Amino acid sequence: MEKSTPQPIFSVSDFIAVVNQTFEYAYPTVEVEGEVSSFKINQEKFVFFDIKDKSGSIGCFMTVWQLRVPIEDGMKVIVTASPKLTQWGKFSLTVKAVRPSGEGSLKKSFEILKAKLESEGLFALDRKRQLPRFPERVAVISSTQAAGYADFIKILNDRWGGINVEVAQVQVQGAGAPDQIIKAIEYFNQLEPIPEVMVIIRGGGSADDLSAFNDEPLVRAIAGSRVPTLVGVGHETDESLADLAADVRAATPSNAAQILVPDRNEIIRSVNSQVGLLLPRINSLIDQQKQSVDSILQSVIEKIEIAFDDKKTVVLNLKNILAQLDPNRVLARGYALLRGKMNVGSMIEIETYKVILEAEVKNVSNK
Amino acid sequence: MSATNKSIQEKTNELAKMVSWFDSDEFELEAALDKFKQAEKLAFEIEKDLTSLKNEIKIVKKKFSSGE
Numbered sequence: 204m205e206k207s208t209p210q211p212i213f214s215v216s217d218f219i220a221v222v223n224q225t226f227e228y229a230y231p232t233v234e235v236e237g238e239v240s241s242f243k244i245n246q247e248k249f250v251f252f253d254i255k256d257k258s259g260s261i262g263c264f265m266t267v268w269q270l271r272v273p274i275e276d277g278m279k280v281i282v283t284a285s286p287k288l289t290q291w292g293k294f295s296l297t298v299k300a301v302r303p304s305g306e307g308s309l310k311k312s313f314e315i316l317k318a319k320l321e322s323e324g325l326f327a328l329d330r331k332r333q334l335p336r337f338p339e340r341v342a343v344i345s346s347t348q349a350a351g352y353a354d355f356i357k358i359l360n361d362r363w364g365g366i367n368v369e370v371a372q373v374q375v376q377g378a379g380a381p382d383q384i385i386k387a388i389e390y391f392n393q394l395e396p397i398p399e400v401m402v403i404i405r406g407g408g409s410a411d412d413l414s415a416f417n418d419e420p421l422v423r424a425i426a427g428s429r430v431p432t433l434v435g436v437g438h439e440t441d442e443s444l445a446d447l448a449a450d451v452r453a454a455t456p457s458n459a460a461q462i463l464v465p466d467r468n469e470i471i472r473s474v475n476s477q478v479g480l481l482l483p484r485i486n487s488l489i490d491q492q493k494q495s496v497d498s499i500l501q502s503v504i505e506k507i508e509i510a511f512d513d514k515k516t517v518v519l520n521l522k523n524i525l526a527q528l529d530p531n532r533v534l535a536r537g538y539a540l541l542r543g544k545m546n547v548g549s550m551i552e553i554e555t556y557k558v559i560l561e562a563e564v565k566n567v568s569n570k
Numbered sequence: 571m572s573a574t575n576k577s578i579q580e581k582t583n584e585l586a587k588m589v590s591w592f593d594s595d596e597f598e599l600e601a602a603l604d605k606f607k608q609a610e611k612l613a614f615e616i617e618k619d620l621t622s623l624k625n626e627i628k629i630v631k632k633k634f635s636s637g638e
Contacts, residue, residue, distance in 0.1 A: 337579045347629065356627065364623025365578070371630045383634040390632060467620040474582065477589045478606075478613040484592055485602045492599060 219288050226286045235261065235296065236281045236304055239274055254282060254296075265298035271381065271418050273315040274301060279308045283378060300378050302414060309410045313417050317444060320419075325426040326447040332431045334451055335399050337363075338463065342391040342398040342430060343370045344384055351406025351456035355435070358457050363464035369398065374415075375405040381418035388424045401430040402463060403445065404456040407438040416443035425449055435459030531556070578619050585612050 213221065237254030244250050250265045252274070263282060274280055281304045284296035303312040320326065345352040347370060359368070371387035374380040384403065391401050403425070405416070415421070416436045425432050426448040435453030436443050446452040453459035526532070530540065534556035543551030545567055553560040588609045591597060 360625055364620070364625055366625045368625055368627045369630055370627060371632070371634060373634050379635065386634040387630075390630070390634070467623075470582070471617045471620055474585060474613045474616050477585065478609050481589065481592060481606050481609060485599075485606060488597075488599055488602065 216290070219290060219292070222288045226288070230286055232283060232285060232299070233296075234281055234283050236279070237261070239278045239280055240276050242274065242276050250298075252276075254280065262293065262295040263298050263301075264295055265301065269299060270301065271420060272302060272312045272414075273319070273419075274303065274312060275315070278311055279304045302378070302411075304411070306410055309414055309417075313444070316417060316419055316422075317447070320422060320426075320444065320448070325422065330426070330450075332450045334431055334433060334463065336465065338399045339366060340396075340398045341366050341368050341463065342401040343368055343404065344373055344387045344391075344401065345370065345404045345456075346375045347372050349375060349406050351404050351435075354406070355402070355404050355456040355460045358460035359464060362460065362466045364467070366464070376408060376412045376415055380415035381421040384415070385421055385424045388428055392429045397430045399431070400463060401428060401432050402459055403432065403434045403436070403449070404453075404459055405436045406456055407441070413437050413441055413443055416445035421445060422448045433459055433463060578616060578623075581612055581616050581619070585609060585616065588612070 235254060237256050237260075240253045240255055240260070242250075242252040244267055248267055250263075250267055250270055252263050253260050254263055255261075263284065280301050282296060282298045283300040284298040286294070287297050288294055303309045324330070343352075343355070345355070352370075356368075359366070369391075371390060373383040373387050375384070388401065388403075391398055405413070413436060416434075422444040425434065425445055431451075432449040433451045433453060434443075434445050434449035435456045435458055436445060437455070439454040439458075451462060453462050534540065534554065537556070540554040541551055542554070543549055545551070545564060547564050547567055549564045551562055551564055553562055588605055591605060592602070
């Protein structure tokens with residue numbers, strides 16, 4: 204009869220260690236999807252909850268610092284975790300990250316965090332800073348492989364030039380994305396001098412793809428940035444908490460480029476239009492001056508004419524008066540002019556209108 | 571590049587100032603033609619600068635993935 208190999212006899216602690224080694228080898232990291240129940244935070248440090256489905260339930264443990272999005276009972280989540288057998292023989296998942304799963308849970312988590320950050324004033328309008336009109340140093344945080352980045356650069360180059368653009372290549376989706384973006388934000392914030400604007404962009408995607416931009420530490424990093432921020436994530440209809448915390452929100456990466464710089468063609472058109480209007484304006488001003496001079500000249504001429512007419516009238520009146528004093532006019536009316544001494548016997552000259560007579564005075568008597 | 575770009579801003583500001591002179595109390599018809607010629611020259615320079623400027627895009631060497 205064949206001898207059977209004796210089974211090893213473990214101590215309890217050794218057996219737990221062996222089981223944990225087996226888990227570590229077989230499932231170093233697993234992702235498990237389920238519904239949250241019995242969620243609680245102990246001593247403001249440790250997070251405990253179960254995830255369950257129709258027929259199973261597993262206990263989960265994590266620290267509060269690893270919990271980057273709000274979760275609550277009933278929410279569907281995906282946990283990234285390592286399986287572990289505790290020293291008390293209880294199987295649990297040591298959770299490294301948890302994220303909401305499915306539209307309903309994503310929306311719920313979004314609304315809870317939005318309300319929390321809003322109450323802290325992170326989205327307040329009076330915190331928003333203006334971006335420079337002609338930026339010279341711009342930081343960009345994006346994935347250089349993404350279509351959204353290519354759109355942004357194309358539109359930026361079409362619209363404006365002369366900018367030094369520094370690009371931090373990061374993941375823009377997945378579990379590692381928020382930390383990479385936060386590190387890039389920190390990198391640009393410690394530069395001296397800091398860039399004038401920091402642009403964070405990512406093209407469209409599913410709600411799960413864009414959920415990196417609803418990560419609480421990332422939203423806080425954007426709100427706390429020394430460098431003014433411009434965030435363009437997803438499509439026009441997408442709203443992320445990163446958008447709300449930014450100084451300026453763009454609807455898309457392309458829109459971010461449009462907001463960031465003016466269109467050189469528009470500036471050229473505007474400049475040429477401003478100058479083009481000057482020459483007609485000068486001509487119009489010359490016409491106005493000419494009309495003003497003409498008007499003054501006309502007024503002077505009119506005054507001279509009036510003065511001339513006045514003088515003419517005076518001369519005419521004098522002429523009439525003079526005509527009235529002409530002796531011939533008196534003679535013409537039948538009177539005569541006598542010359543000589545009015546003594547009896549004297550010779551006098553009598554001038555009528557037509558003839559001159561010589562006569563002797565025969566008698567002189569008073570009237 | 572930056573210096574040239576800054577001068578575009580200065581040039582557009584200068585042009586705006588010149589244009590506003592035509593509507594100001596300081597306006598003199600005798601000086602208008604000279605001012606117009608200066609504005610025309612400035613507009614030409616701005617157009618030339620804007621057309622020729624290119625952006626300089628540099629990828630940061632630092633890696634931002636975990637542990638780096």
